[in-house]
Every structure is written in C-alpha cells, then in structure tokens.
Amino acid sequence: MDIRELINHSPMSARQWSIVAIALFLNALDGYDIVAMAFGSSAVTEAFELSGVQLGWLLASALIGIGLGSVFLAPYADRFGRTKLITIALVIDLCGLILTALAPNFALLLLFRILTGIGIGGVLVCVTVLVSEFSNLRFRGLAMALYTGGYGFGAMFCGFVAARLGPVYGWQAIFWAGAALTVVGLGLTIFFVPESAEFLASRGRMDEVSAIAKRIGVQGSASFSPRPVEKATWKELVSPAFLRTSIQLWLAFSLIMFAYYFTSQWTPKLLQEEGLTAQQGILGGIMLSFGGTIGALVYGVLTTRIDARRLLILFGLGSAGVLVGFIVSSSMPAVMFILGIGVGLMLNACIAGLYTVTPVAYPSALRTTGTGAAIGIARMGSTLAPILAGYLLDAGWTPLGLYTLAGAAALIAAVSLIGLRAHGATLEETAPAPVAA
Numbered sequence: 199m200d201i202r203e204l205i206n207h208s209p210m211s212a213r214q215w216s217i218v219a220i221a222l223f224l225n226a227l228d229g230y231d232i233v234a235m236a237f238g239s240s241a242v243t244e245a246f247e248l249s250g251v252q253l254g255w256l257l258a259s260a261l262i263g264i265g266l267g268s269v270f271l272a273p274y275a276d277r278f279g280r281t282k283l284i285t286i287a288l289v290i291d292l293c294g295l296i297l298t299a300l301a302p303n304f305a306l307l308l309l310f311r312i313l314t315g316i317g318i319g320g321v322l323v324c325v326t327v328l329v330s331e332f333s334n335l336r337f338r339g340l341a342m343a344l345y346t347g348g349y350g351f352g353a354m355f356c357g358f359v360a361a362r363l364g365p366v367y368g369w370q371a372i373f374w375a376g377a378a379l380t381v382v383g384l385g386l387t388i389f390f391v392p393e394s395a396e397f398l399a400s401r402g403r404m405d406e407v408s409a410i411a412k413r414i415g416v417q418g419s420a421s422f423s424p425r426p427v428e429k430a431t432w433k434e435l436v437s438p439a440f441l442r443t444s445i446q447l448w449l450a451f452s453l454i455m456f457a458y459y460f461t462s463q464w465t466p467k468l469l470q471e472e473g474l475t476a477q478q479g480i481l482g483g484i485m486l487s488f489g490g491t492i493g494a495l496v497y498g499v500l501t502t503r504i505d506a507r508r509l510l511i512l513f514g515l516g517s518a519g520v521l522v523g524f525i526v527s528s529s530m531p532a533v534m535f536i537l538g539i540g541v542g543l544m545l546n547a548c549i550a551g552l553y554t555v556t557p558v559a560y561p562s563a564l565r566t567t568g569t570g571a572a573i574g575i576a577r578m579g580s581t582l583a584p585i586l587a588g589y590l591l592d593a594g595w596t597p598l599g600l601y602t603l604a605g606a607a608a609l610i611a612a613v614s615l616i617g618l619r620a621h622g623a624t625l626e627e628t629a630p631a632p633v634a635a
Contacts, residue, residue, distance in 0.1 A: 201399045201407055202562070204416055206335040211415030217332050218341045220386045221325045222348035224284075227383055228318050229352030230376055231291070232260050235311060237360035238369035245369070246304045258581045259308050261459075263294075263315020264322065265577035271316060272323035272570030276563060280324045280331075280394045283566075284387050287324070291317025292380045299373040319577070323570040330557040330565075331394050332414065339506045339554050343498020346550040350491035396562045434564055435571055443559050444568070446618050450514075451552050451576035453611035457517065457604040458545045459583040461486060465538075468597040472528040485535045489542025494550035496543060501554065507618055510551030514612025517544040521605035525597050548608070558620040 235242065235257055243253055267287065275283035294314030301307040325345070333341040356372065363371035392413060398406045435444045469482045500509055520540040527534040552572070560568035587600055595603075 201395050201411065202331075204411065205332065205395070208334055208416045210334050210337050210341075213414040214332050214334075215341075217391060217414075218329055218344055220383075220391055221329045221345040222351075223386065224288075224321055224325050224383050225345055225348035226352030226355070227291070227376070227380060228264075228322055229349035230356040230379065231295070231314055231318050231352075232264075233353045233356050234360075234372050234376055235260065237356055238364065238372050241364065241369035242307070246307065248304060252304060256304075256308055256311060258585070259311035260315040260318070261577055261581040263312040263317075264319035265315075265574045265581070266312070267316035267319020267574075268323050268570045268577060269319075269574030271320035272574075273567040275320075275324045275327070275566040276397075279397055280328050280566065281387065281391050282393070284321055284324045284328075284391070285384065287317045287320030288380060288384045288387060289317070290314075291321065292377055292384065293317075295373045295377040295380060299370040299377070319570075319574070323566060323573055326553050326569055326573070327557050327566050328391070328394055330554070331396050331562075336502060338558075339501020339509075340498035342554040343494040343496075343501070343550045346494040346546070346553050347491065347498075350487065350494075350546070354487070354491070396565075400562055435568055440560065440564070440568070443618065444571070446614050447552070447556055447559060447568075447572045448575045449614045450611040451556075451572045452579040453607040453614075454514070454517075454545065454548045454552060455576040455580040456583045457521065457607045457611075458549065459580040460587050460600070460604050461521070461541060461545065462490075464584060464587050464600070468525070468591075468600065469528060469534075471591075471597050472525070474528060474531065478531060482535065482538050485538035486542040489539035489544075490546040491542075493543035493546030497547035497550045497554075506551060506554045507615065510548060510555060511612045511615050513544050513547040513551060514608050514615065517541070517548055517608035518605040518612070520544055521601050521608060522598075525601040528597075545608070548611070555615075555618065555620070559618065 239253060239257065242248065242256070246252075248256070267290075271287060271290075272283070291314055294310050294312075294317055297310040298307060298314060301310055326342075329341055329345045330338060356376075359375045360372050363375065367374075392410045393406070395407050395410045398404075398410070434440065465482050465486055469478060474482070497509065497513065520537050524534060524537040524541050527537055556569050556572050557565050590600060590603075
C-alpha cells in the first residue's frame with residue numbers, strides 16, 4: 199500500500215504521538231519568540247532610548263522575519279528533507295536569540311530579531327507539514343490542533359520568565375532563556391524526529407521508508423511509485439492546477455491573521471477607548487489569550503467527527519459574529535469578557551484549521567512550498583494589522599468600526615474557503631475515516 203494511504207488508515211501509535219508532542223514544543227518556541235520583545239519592551243526602550251516608531255518596528259521585526267523564512271527558507275525542505283531543514287532553521291533561530299541578547303545598538307537589535315524570525319519561519323512550515331504527514335486521517339485534525347496550541351503555552355511561559363527573571367537579570371534574560379529552550383528543541387529534533395516518509399518515498403528511498411514505518415509502528419508493506427524529482431517553485435503554486443487553491447488559502451490565511459493580530463495587539467487599548475478601566479482592558483486581553491489557548495484544542499477534537507474544511511468555515515463565520523458582539527457589549531463587562539473568550543477561541547480555531555487543511559491541499563512534492571507560501575503571505579499581512587489599526591484610529595475610526603472591519607475580514611475568509619478540498623480527494627474522502635486510536 200502507498201505510504202500515505204498506509205499511515206492514513208493505520209492507528210496512531212505512541213511514536214507518532216511523540217512526534218506531535220515535539221512539534222507542540224517547537225511551536226511553543228514560536229510563541230515564546232514572538233512575544234519575547236513585547237515582554238521586554240519597557241526595559242529595551244529605556245536601555246536604547248527608543249522612540250515609539252522604533253519600538254513599533256522592533257515589535258514587528260520577528261513577524262517580518264517569519265514571513266521571509268516561510269517563503270524563502272522553507273521551500274528547501276522539499277529538496278533536502280523536512281527534518282534537515284528544521285535543524286538548520288533552529289540553528290538560525292538560536293543564533294538570532296543569542297545575538298539579540300548581546301546586541302549593542304538598535305540597528306543590530308532589529309537585524310537580529312529579523313534573523314530570529316527567519317529561523318522560526320522555517321521551523322513553523324516544516325513542522326506543520328511533518329505533523330500532517332505523520333498523522334492518520336482520523337486524528338490529523340486533533341494532532342494539528344495540539345501542535346498549534348503550543349503557541350499559546352509558549353507565549354504564557356515567556357510572560358512567566360519575563361516576570362521572574364527580567365527584574366533580576368535584565369531584559370537579556372528573556373532571550374537567554376529562549377536560547378536554552380531552543381537548544382532543547384534542537385536536541386529533540388535531531389534524536390527523535392525521523393525524516394518524512396513521504397519525502398523519502400518521493401525520492402525512491404524505500405528501504406528508509408520501510409524502516410521509518412516500522413519505527414512509528416505502522417503495520418503493512420509500504421510501497422511507492424517513484425516520481426522524477428522536480429524543484430518545487432512558486433510558479434507551480436500559481437499554475438492552472440493550483441491557482442484557485444492557492445488564492446483561496448492565501449486570502450483566508452491573510453484575513454484570519456489580520457483579525458487575530460489586530461485583536462491581540464489592540465484590545466486592551468480599545469477597551470479603554472470605550473470607557474473601561476486599564477485593568478478591565480488588560481483582563482479583556484487575558485480573556486482573548488485564554489480562549490486562544492483552548493481554541494485549537496476544541497477544533498482538533500471536533501475534527502475527529504466533522505470534516506476539517508467545513509468546520510473551518512463554520513469557525514470563520516462564528517469569528518465574524520463574536521468580534522462584533524465583543525465590542526458592542528463593552529457596556530456589560532461580564533458579557534464582554536465571556537465573548538472575549540469566544541473571540542480568542544474562534545480565531546485560534548481558524549488558525550488551527552488553516553494549518554490542518556493547507557498541507558493536504560497540495561501534492562507531497564509541493565506541500566512544504568505551498569504551506570510556506572501561505573504562512574509567509576499571512577505573516578507579512580499580519581505585521582500590517584496593528585499599524586493599519588493605528589492609522590485608522592487616528593483618522594477617526596471608532597472601536598466598533600475597527601472590530602467590524604476585523605469581523606468582515608473573518609467573514610470573507612470563511613466564504614473564500616468554500617469549495618476547497620484536499621489534493622486528489624473525492625467527496626467520500628472529505629469525511630473523517632473510522633480509524634482506531
């Protein structure tokens with residue numbers, strides 16, 4: 199049986215779940231690294247005497263790097279292997295964190311944060327594909343949700359590190375701790391994450407495929423029809439065969455990430471604009487983060503019974519509603535906080551859903567490039583969300599108008615995904631298969 203079909207219809211083994219657990223840890227590094235500068239921003243601003251504009255660019259620099267890494271670094275995984283590229287990207291990330299802690303001026307600090315983001319971007323795309331490829335059909339959505347949920351845990355842990363170590367050892371301690379965690383991730387990847395069986399099969403290396411199948415506990419004889427090795431390029435993503443799929447995914451990813459980064463960055467400030475206290479604004483942001491932590495898990499559990507693509511569209515529609523309801527209910531804080539959990543839950547469920555459906559929308563040879571392009575475009579767009587909101591607010595937009603705009607973005611994202619299918623899937627294959635755990 200073809201290796202993809204063999205994994206699809208075999209029970210998930212403990213070895214496969216361990217790969218998912220390592221992927222969760224690596225995604226937690228993503229969450230840690232993105233918010234690291236935000237938690238250290240006050241001390242960094244004082245140390246380097248930064249203006250507001252400089253701080254804004256510094257906070258966006260890691261996101262810019264992630265976009266660059268997703269687009270330009272990740273495609274090499276389709277040529278040289280997923281695990282090899284993850285290892286290289288982690289080394290880049292590690293160098294960026296260490297150099298950030300040692301940066302003597304603002305220019306180098308900005309450069310090293312971009313470097314850190316490039317490494318994380320490469321890790322993010324490759325791990326997303328690996329989780330998809332090592333999961334069976336029934337539990338792929340749950341595996342992707344667990345992996346995606348690591349982001350929130352990493353961000354929360356970074357806050358704990360900043361609160362405990364920052365006042366004693368300075369802002370640099372946040373990045374030294376991140377570097378130590380990255381070394382752990384590097385070791386886990388090198389020693390416990392096998393190369394993608396599909397990647398090896400596409401190169402005709404069937405002896406290695408059989409060995410990996412045995413290691414992960416997949417029963418049966420793995421087969422594959424070797425294909426000529428071709429370079430995966432952006433040109434293929436916009437070829438007639440994949441143009442519609444690419445546009446659907448790029449649009450959905452960009453708009454959902456726009457809504458997510460708008461709410462995560464601006465909610466405390468805009469709640470104060472609506473007349474709430476500073477503490478209530480902070481609590482509103484906490485409710486969003488809490489909802490986000492469980493959102494990916496809720497999506498994953500539901501995908502064991504409901505088609506991932508249909509569920510993603512439903513969560514996109516739900517996001518549009520709760521975004522508007524959240525700000526409309528600002529005069530009733532108790533209701534608003536409950537809806538705040540809903541905003542975080544819905545938007546993070548959408549992100550988990552996009553990570554789930556994107557890899558399987560392309561053939562194996564194009565999978566990492568396609569996923570990297572989608573995430574890269576979304577990351578580039580997400581860096582503009584907080585900046586655009588600031589311009590609109592200065593132009594006279596109200597919080598209600600801004601949240602309505604974010605809701606409209608989520609609505610368009612949901613509509614744009616109608617008709618999206620897995621590559622080569624028939625109508626019957628779009629539903630989860632009854633596979634044992």
